[in-house]
Amino acid sequence: MRINNNISAMNTYSRLTSAQGAQSKSLEKLSSGLRINRAGDDAAGLAISEKMRGQIKGLNQSVRNAQDGISLIQTAEGALNETHSILNRMRELAVQSANDTNTNSDRNEIQKEMDQLSIEITRIADNTEFNTQNLLNGDLTAKFHIGANKGQNMTLQIGSMTSESLSVNGKAYEAQDVTGTGLSITSRDGKAVKIAYANLAAAAVTDAVEESATYDKDTNTITVTLGQNSSDASTVGTINTTNSRLKSLIEDAASKGDEVFSVSVKTAGTENTALTVKPADFTSALWTEDVSISAPKLGINVSTQGAADEAIKVIDNAITSVSAERSKLGAFQNRLDHTINNLTTTSENLAAAESRIRDVDMAKEMMEFTKNNILNQASTAMLAQANQMPQGVLQLLG
Structure with missing residues (x-):
């Protein structure tokens, strides 16, 4: 008989430690509801479930x-x-x-x-x-x-x-032929629109490269841009069709918006110069017909x-x-x-698949916990018995 190494107690202690570890894991799973609480529980299952x-x-x-x-x-x-x-x-x-x-x-x-x-x-x-x-x-x-x-x-x-x-939508401005001289334009608020016009009386060119008419609602000004067919600004002159073309330009531009319009029509040549129209220079002698622009119709015309x-x-x-x-x-x-x-x-289906991998079966785990609990108690009792076994030596010493 040996007393320095109680093999039975050591073996029982090992079993007790194992039962306690299993019981602890069961408690962890039951309290969290998860079968996998750390990578060590199921490394592959953890990776798959995290992706899911x-x-x-x-x-x-x-x-x-x-x-x-x-x-x-x-x-x-x-x-x-x-x-x-x-x-x-x-x-x-x-x-x-x-x-x-x-x-x-x-x-x-x-x-x-x-x-x-x-x-x-x-x-x-x-x-x-x-x-x-x-x-x-x-x-x-x-x-x-x-x-x-x-x-x-x-x-x-x-x-x-x-x-x-x-x-x-309607045209912001509508041009019409009228009798009389000059160009009459009425803005949305009924006030006369300022005319900016180039001094064309001194020249004699009868065709234009480009024309445009722009209305600035802030300054209430229409600016007319005429073109020329050379780089010499002095060649810009009277254009017999300017008035009717300007009327068309304004009508086309007005159809594009109710506030500001600007449009250009190219005819011939390559050069063009922006010209400013001045009321003093605007005389009937420069025009073959007269134009009036009436107050706007903002909705479709009826x-x-x-x-x-x-x-x-x-x-x-x-x-x-x-x-x-x-x-x-x-x-x-x-x-x-x-x-x-x-x-x-x-x-839903993916969550069900993830649950099968990650979540614990509570009923099954409760069975495991009960088993481990009983093993823990039994191991504890057996460890007590194993610790008593060396006392038999005392009888030999008596």
Whole structure:
């Protein structure tokens, strides 16, 4: 019999330590709900489950991205719903104005409402925003990231829905032939527009390289730019067709906006010089006809029976354009609804797979804990018995 090395106690102690370690791990798993709490629990399983976790979080965020996309689309579509209402009212006014039971005075009153409706269409297009991004002015090209990985996105473009884009705006200024001398131009506020004009009386050139007319609303000034067919400024002179061409230039420019217009028409030559028009130099001797520019019509013209009749067709085309845009938005929204359903299903299935790797089976682990607890108690009892075994030596010593 030996007392310095109690092999039985040492063996029992080893078993007790193992049982305590297993019981501690079971407690950790039961308290966390995870089968893998550290890489040492399952190195491969940890790597796989972490990759799955990244995918799951990406899919869940993609669902939120798609939902935000739907909110953006609903914002744009809601604004276009109001644009549709305005266009239908404009069409109603055009049909009313096309009836000759109305006098010119009646049509002028109809035109006033038409102008305001046109302004409102543009205001809606310029001010409809989502998260400070303008939706309806033609600038929006949005990518919705609807997947967990790189490049998994879809692109939405919304066309310009301004009155100008829909062709239901009016000319800011309208040029007309009148009797008398000189050029008469009336601004939007009814005041006379200042004329800046070059001294052409001293020259004798009869053709121009380029012409343009620009209106500055801040200074209330129209600047006329004429060209020449040589680099010598002194050759710039009277142009017999200037007045009628200027009328055309202003009309074309006015159709492009209701505030500032500028347009150029090239004819011949390569040189051109900007000229400033002065009222003192503006005499009937320089012109073959007279021109007047009336106050603006901001909405599509319905001031005559013919114009109103033509406006009906233009407004119908605008309604069709808005309908097409709303239809596209609706289809895009439906697509996003299906995307959300797919992403949600994918995320759920991936979460289930990740759970099988990472999460603990509570019932099974409770069985393990109970077993380890019993082994721990048994090992403790057996260790006490093993520690008593060397006392048998005392009998030999007695």
